[in-house]
Amino acid sequence: MSVLVVVECADGEVKKSSLEVASYGAEVAAMLGTTATAIAVGEATEANLATLGEQGITKVLYDAEPRLKDFVNNAYTKLIATAAEQEQAKIIILANSNIGAAVGSRLSVRLKASLATNVVELPKLNGDQFVVRRGAFSGKAFSDVVLSGDRKIIAVKKNSTEAKHEAGKTAEVASFSAQLSDTDFADAPSQVVMQDQAGGILLPEADRVVSGGRGMKGPENWNLIEDLAKALGAATACSKPVSDVDWRPHHEHVGQTGITVSPNLYIACGISGAIQHLAGVNSSKVIVVINKDPEAPFFKAADYGIVGDVFDVLPKLTAAVKELG
Amino acid sequence: MKFLVCISNVPDTTTKITFTPDNKEFNKAGVQFVINPWDEYALTRAIELKEAAGSGTVTVLNVGEADTEPNIRKALAIGADDAIRVNAAPQDAYFVAEQIAAIAKEGAYDVILMGKESIDYNGFQVHGMVGEMLGIPTVAPAMKLDMSGNTATLEREIEGGKEIVTVNTPFVASCQQPMCEPRIPNMRGIMTARTKPLKVVPAVGEPARTQVTEFALPPKKQGVKLIPAETAGDLIKLLRNEAKVI
Numbered sequence: 403m404s405v406l407v408v409v410e411c412a413d414g415e416v417k418k419s420s421l422e423v424a425s426y427g428a429e430v431a432a433m434l435g436t437t438a439t440a441i442a443v444g445e446a447t448e449a450n451l452a453t454l455g456e457q458g459i460t461k462v463l464y465d466a467e468p469r470l471k472d473f474v475n476n477a478y479t480k481l482i483a484t485a486a487e488q489e490q491a492k493i494i495i496l497a498n499s500n501i502g503a504a505v506g507s508r509l510s511v512r513l514k515a516s517l518a519t520n521v522v523e524l525p526k527l528n529g530d531q532f533v534v535r536r537g538a539f540s541g542k543a544f545s546d547v548v549l550s551g552d553r554k555i556i557a558v559k560k561n562s563t564e565a566k567h568e569a570g571k572t573a574e575v576a577s578f579s580a581q582l583s584d585t586d587f588a589d590a591p592s593q594v595v596m597q598d599q600a601g602g603i604l605l606p607e608a609d610r611v612v613s614g615g616r617g618m619k620g621p622e623n624w625n626l627i628e629d630l631a632k633a634l635g636a637a638t639a640c641s642k643p644v645s646d647v648d649w650r651p652h653h654e655h656v657g658q659t660g661i662t663v664s665p666n667l668y669i670a671c672g673i674s675g676a677i678q679h680l681a682g683v684n685s686s687k688v689i690v691v692i693n694k695d696p697e698a699p700f701f702k703a704a705d706y707g708i709v710g711d712v713f714d715v716l717p718k719l720t721a722a723v724k725e726l727g
Numbered sequence: 728m729k730f731l732v733c734i735s736n737v738p739d740t741t742t743k744i745t746f747t748p749d750n751k752e753f754n755k756a757g758v759q760f761v762i763n764p765w766d767e768y769a770l771t772r773a774i775e776l777k778e779a780a781g782s783g784t785v786t787v788l789n790v791g792e793a794d795t796e797p798n799i800r801k802a803l804a805i806g807a808d809d810a811i812r813v814n815a816a817p818q819d820a821y822f823v824a825e826q827i828a829a830i831a832k833e834g835a836y837d838v839i840l841m842g843k844e845s846i847d848y849n850g851f852q853v854h855g856m857v858g859e860m861l862g863i864p865t866v867a868p869a870m871k872l873d874m875s876g877n878t879a880t881l882e883r884e885i886e887g888g889k890e891i892v893t894v895n896t897p898f899v900a901s902c903q904q905p906m907c908e909p910r911i912p913n914m915r916g917i918m919t920a921r922t923k924p925l926k927v928v929p930a931v932g933e934p935a936r937t938q939v940t941e942f943a944l945p946p947k948k949q950g951v952k953l954i955p956a957e958t959a960g961d962l963i964k965l966l967r968n969e970a971k972v973i
Binding site: 417472473475476479498499500501503504505506507508510511512515516517518519520533535536537538539540541542543544545546547548549550551588589590591592593594595596597604606607610634645652653655658659666667676677678684685687688689690691701702703704705706707708709710711714715718719721722723725726 | 740741742753821824846848849850851853855856858859860866867886888890893904905936938939940941951952954955956960961964965
């Protein structure tokens with residue numbers, strides 16, 4: 403048996419969340435006294451896949467079928483299930499991404515496996531019990547879950563574990579074919595449309611996030627948020643009221659009914675800190691709040707705060723970052 | 728077209744989450760329960776598509792005990808035609824998916840919709856499990872859903888963009904914004920909901936595959952360090968030298 407890790411690639415590169423998943427998988431394999439094999443999906447290059455050795459992966463399986471470049475739920479499910487059977491994998495680990503959750507849920511039925519998504523820590527082995535800690539109540543709490551049965555699938559929350567890098571170690575890249583046919587691609591997308599990301603940084607994977615609320619007064623002032631984000635190499639985000647009135651797109655909405663993020667640094671500008679918003683950000687390592695209202699509830703959840711006008715403070719911060727170089 | 732909309736009963740988004748003293752169970756005392764916000768997109772969009780087609784039915788399905796009925800009635804008041812409640816506590820995603828799959832198969836539903844995930848369990852699992860159990864496609868998470876005859880065109884959110892996916896019925900989709908503007912019940916809806924059929928059925932299938940043993944709350948923050956607005960730039964030095972995050 404081995405641990406099978408699903409590695410998502412785009413534009414030839416392994417996604418950051420998948421580097422985290424690869425490290426996580428290698429650590430789980432070490433706990434169980436076995437090795438970690440990866441199955442790569444998306445557009446990858448052999449050279450980049452070999453570097454997964456740095457995360458502790460021994461072998462990488464890659465099916466060069468060109469139609470696997472874009473996400474196709476049925477085809478990806480069959481691909482990973484076939485790899486799991488070949489490797490006799492008892493544990494399958496994916497990123498808790500839109501791909502990972504879509505495939506993981508189908509796989510759990512097909513492979514008769516127990517499934518935990520949104521997992522934030524390495525599993526604990528208590529005798530026969532296999533326990534994972536996962537995020538619940540939309541960031542407001544955690545739950546410890548026992549996974550029963552012979553096979554288990556774990557989807558790991560982004561930014562909740564760190565990707566290790568052991569320079570120089572390489573993984574063996576093995577070609578692999580799941581013998582996919584046309585019917586496996588029946589639900590293939592007819593079109594894929596990518597957004598323009600600020601500085602190319604995806605919000606769910608970002609290490610740093612600069613976020614704006616109604617205190618920004620209007621979409622025309624977002625250049626202040628974008629300037630600081632650009633200087634910091636951060637992604638931009640917003641609160642629910644801001645996306646509800648279409649100042650910003652919905653995919654930037656952070657909170658209980660948007661996305662939950664856990665960057666190293668979250669800077670909230672002109673956001674009061676409603677409980678639904680805090681739920682989406684409270685697993686951030688460091689939270690900075692800028693608000694002119696000293697009574698804003700967000701200050702209670704912050705590590706650093708500035709009581710002041712965002713229109714005055716933000717340019718000062720951007721200038722200070724640029725000075726650091 | 729027969730729509731099956733699956734709703735879950737969750738704590739209101741403003742709820743401060745607490746647990747029983749042994750941390751084994753969610754403390755329901757004083758908590759108001761609502762239709763899961765993501766499920767509201769599924770419900771409203773099903774009603775809109777039925778109205779646009781001029782025919783069809785919308786059945787709402789909940790796996791829960793009798794205390795979920797007020798929210799099932801609310802879904803009927805918003806515009807669903809009838810409801811089914813599987814009389815069981817929702818033990819885990821697999822257990823819930825088994826119930827949905829059994830009812831979807833028995834009732835030969837064409838379109839099975841639900842929210843992206845529940846805001847209490849945050850599983851984001853049920854859609855795929857149901858699709859796999861029934862051997863039909865799943866589109867998750869869907870931001871847009873249009874129907875033309877038996878063909879649906881959906882926009883599926885991917886990290887950093889979207890995919891346009893076309894599938895034929897039957898299929899499963901998990902829904903999220905900006906699919907539609909969720910409706911709220913009007914007085915006429917509330918009156919008619921009282922007499923709409925609500926069938927209660929027993930649970931079927933195998934037991935749950937996962938079990939929650941304990942809950943925990945996130946660690947509390949140490950307290951905020953305030954920096955004067957006049958010297959705001961000092962924050963950046965603290966972030967580099969003290970917090971070490973930039």
